[in-house]
Amino acid sequence: MGAAALIFLAIIAVAVFAFVGMYNSLVQLRNRVKNAWSQIDVQLKRRHDLIPNLVETAKGYMTHERETLTAITDARSRAMGAGTVQDKGAAEAQLSGAISRFMVTVENYPDLKANQNFLALQEELTSTENKISFARQAYNDAVLFFNNKIEMFPSNVIAGMFNFRPQEFFEVEDATQREAPKVSFQR
Amino acid sequence: MMWELIAANRRKSFLLFAGMAALLLSLGYFIGEATIGQGGGGWIGVIIATAVWVIMSAASVFGGPELVLKMSHAREVTPDVAPQLFNVVEEMKVAAGLPRMPKIYIIDEKAPNAFATGLKPEDSSIAVTAGLITRLNRDELQGVIAHETSHIMNRDAQFLTLASIMLGSIVLISQVFLRGMWYSGGGASRRYRRKDSGSGGGGGAAIVLVAAIVLAILGPLFARLLYLSISRKREYLADACAVQLTRYPDGLASALEKISENDAPLDVANKVTAPMFIADPLALKGVNVSGWSSTHPPMSERIAILRAMSQGASLVSYEHAFAKATGKPSRLIPASALKADKDIAVRGPHPDVVKEQSEKQEARDVMDLMRAVNGYAFLVCACGLKIKVPPDMKETEIKCPRCGRANQIPRAQVSEFAQVAAAVGALVGSQTPASAGDIPFAQPVADAPGPQQPLEYHRRTPGEWETFACSCGHTLQLSPIFSAAQMKCPHCGTITRIS
Numbered sequence: 219m220g221a222a223a224l225i226f227l228a229i230i231a232v233a234v235f236a237f238v239g240m241y242n243s244l245v246q247l248r249n250r251v252k253n254a255w256s257q258i259d260v261q262l263k264r265r266h267d268l269i270p271n272l273v274e275t276a277k278g279y280m281t282h283e284r285e286t287l288t289a290i291t292d293a294r295s296r297a298m299g300a301g302t303v304q305d306k307g308a309a310e311a312q313l314s315g316a317i318s319r320f321m322v323t324v325e326n327y328p329d330l331k332a333n334q335n336f337l338a339l340q341e342e343l344t345s346t347e348n349k350i351s352f353a354r355q356a357y358n359d360a361v362l363f364f365n366n367k368i369e370m371f372p373s374n375v376i377a378g379m380f381n382f383r384p385q386e387f388f389e390v391e392d393a394t395q396r397e398a399p400k401v402s403f404q405r
Numbered sequence: 406m407m408w409e410l411i412a413a414n415r416r417k418s419f420l421l422f423a424g425m426a427a428l429l430l431s432l433g434y435f436i437g438e439a440t441i442g443q444g445g446g447g448w449i450g451v452i453i454a455t456a457v458w459v460i461m462s463a464a465s466v467f468g469g470p471e472l473v474l475k476m477s478h479a480r481e482v483t484p485d486v487a488p489q490l491f492n493v494v495e496e497m498k499v500a501a502g503l504p505r506m507p508k509i510y511i512i513d514e515k516a517p518n519a520f521a522t523g524l525k526p527e528d529s530s531i532a533v534t535a536g537l538i539t540r541l542n543r544d545e546l547q548g549v550i551a552h553e554t555s556h557i558m559n560r561d562a563q564f565l566t567l568a569s570i571m572l573g574s575i576v577l578i579s580q581v582f583l584r585g586m587w588y589s590g591g592g593a594s595r596r597y598r599r600k601d602s603g604s605g606g607g608g609g610a611a612i613v614l615v616a617a618i619v620l621a622i623l624g625p626l627f628a629r630l631l632y633l634s635i636s637r638k639r640e641y642l643a644d645a646c647a648v649q650l651t652r653y654p655d656g657l658a659s660a661l662e663k664i665s666e667n668d669a670p671l672d673v674a675n676k677v678t679a680p681m682f683i684a685d686p687l688a689l690k691g692v693n694v695s696g697w698s699s700t701h702p703p704m705s706e707r708i709a710i711l712r713a714m715s716q717g718a719s720l721v722s723y724e725h726a727f728a729k730a731t732g733k734p735s736r737l738i739p740a741s742a743l744k745a746d747k748d749i750a751v752r753g754p755h756p757d758v759v760k761e762q763s764e765k766q767e768a769r770d771v772m773d774l775m776r777a778v779n780g781y782a783f784l785v786c787a788c789g790l791k792i793k794v795p796p797d798m799k800e801t802e803i804k805c806p807r808c809g810r811a812n813q814i815p816r817a818q819v820s821e822f823a824q825v826a827a828a829v830g831a832l833v834g835s836q837t838p839a840s841a842g843d844i845p846f847a848q849p850v851a852d853a854p855g856p857q858q859p860l861e862y863h864r865r866t867p868g869e870w871e872t873f874a875c876s877c878g879h880t881l882q883l884s885p886i887f888s889a890a891q892m893k894c895p896h897c898g899t900i901t902r903i904s
Contacts, residue, residue, distance in 0.1 A: 257502070356502045
């Protein structure tokens with residue numbers, strides 16, 4: 219009887235350990251997704267902060283491009299107000315589009331392109347665009363991993379019990395908007 | 406998936422580490438038994454071996470990364486010194502999800518190279534040489550930084566440091582023991598045994614002594630091979646992860662090409678720090694190291710794998726490319742990581758780089774024009790390289806500097822049609838071949854020894870500089886925009902039709 223009870227206890231102990239381990243790893247993965255999302259947020263905020271400066275610098279030179287400039291400002295405020303992941307994705311894609319159109323128009327203003335302040339801003343913007351796409355890439359990787367874990371046995375049992383929900387991917391609908399705006403900086 | 410890869414990596418590191426620890430401890434045990442005496446001696450040996458290891462690891466864990474940076478004469482820089490480098494490192498930090506930005510160091514050396522160090526991802530450093538920054542474009546720099554970031558992410562620096570300490574302890578203990586044996590002529594053990602009342606156990610002691618000697622000789626060798634094989638695997642893995650981070654295999658590939666083209670020595674590298682660099686600085690110095698005894702995989706193989714990755718940037722794609730380039734499965738990446746992997750598309754080059762490359766192409770075109778003016782000959786080898794042949798070159802054959810193929814400088818051929826026409830002409834007795842009427846500058850037949858046969862040359866690469874030899878041996882140039890149907894040799898005046 220003693221041996222049987224011991225084996226039974228051992229099995230229970232192993233089951234409890236596995237259970238705790240799986241639960242903890244799910245929590246860890248969910249936190250990783252959250253962290254990756256906040257990384258995107260950081261980069262997007264940085265872009266939002268750059269835009270007023272950019273528009274302010276460009277305004278003096280681009281008197282005939284009111285529409286392009288207001289498009290950027292509007293897209294920025296829409297992106298800042300967006301709530302869900304999907305809304306945000308769409309709004310930010312729109313902002314990227316507006317910025318890339320702006321960058322094309324800049325080519326017609328050699329005075330603006332010679333402005334040191336503007337050049338520094340432009341460089342900062344290029345790097346920020348890169349960081350946004352890398353942060354998005356890291357977020358989507360983390361989401362994929364988390365969602366896989368939630369769907370796969372045996373962790374799906376625990377995920378169901380504790381209400382772990384699959385997370386949304388940060389997709390960009392339009393393939394042409396996926397690319398960061400072509401910012402070319404002169405050297 | 407990268408996360409699974411990291412977990413698998415950690416398990417493997419632990420196993421390997423345990424294996425080396427077992428080797429170290431058994432070495433200590435047998436040497437202790439052989440020298441101090443059977444019975445308690447073995448355990449004293451184990452304690453001594455552990456003590457050696459603890460002291461060595463304490464020294465390197467507390468001062469290791471700083472020491473490596475100091476040995477390499479690296480100085481920490483701020484963002485305003487190298488803004489692009491900082492931006493690229495931050496991009497990779499974001500892509501890899503590192504908890505903190507690595508510290509950035511620059512080594513003032515011409516040879517392009519880089520390494521990462523640090524025991525934890527939270528506290529890591531990346532050092533690059535000044536030559537690397539000046540020679541690489543943004544995409545290539547990104548590839549190199551991604552490779553280093555992958556080392557940090559996979560905790561390779563930590564593993565390599567700990568493993569090399571273990572290796573160092575094993576080597577140290579074996580060396581001390583073997584030297585002791587050598588200088589005392591094996592007397593060490595005899596002396597201690599005599600103290601042991603000297604009676605009996607002689608056979609057993611001899612076996613222990615032999616075991617200790619064998620372990621002391623083979624142990625370091627075995628540990629070194631294990632260490633090297635892991636070190637090479639980590640390099641491949643860091644390449645694979647770098648591509649997954651940047652989604653751009655060609656960036657790292659062309660960076661590695663530029664690094665391996667370099668022949669400036671990296672003076673600050675030594676045997677201890679060499680395994681940490683992206684490209685083995687000692688191998689680049691021209692020391693030919695064979696596969697299993699080097700810390701890095703052969704550069705040509707790494708480049709070939711990366712160049713074969715045109716379909717995707719995932720770990721699976723790397724695995725396929727590895728099999729394609731080397732003809733054997735890599736066994737680098739655990740099946741669980743491969744299964745959960747998804748296909749990732751490769752991105753295009755950075756717009757700045759495209760611009761730079763087109764500028765470079767323009768510069769090359771200008772150089773070609775200068776060469777054409779100066780009488781250089783152009784040959785396009787089958788490997789894609791354009792060979793420029795100086796005008797004073799007399800041979801009709803030239804070896805390609807890249808692939809070694811022998812290339813013949815093409816000659817204008819007598820056209821088949823003209824051959825037939827000439828034969829017909831000779832038969833009928835008329836003075837000129839039929840086709841000669843098309844050529845206004847054809848020399849009168851009377852001047853030629855036989856019936857003048859029009860020459861013909863088939864263009865092989867339209868839109869490129871091309872060269873062929875006239876029947877007199879003089880080389881003729883075809884410029885990329887050449888579109889006329891024939892060409893007159895300025896030397897002998899013979900006309901060649903171009904088709």
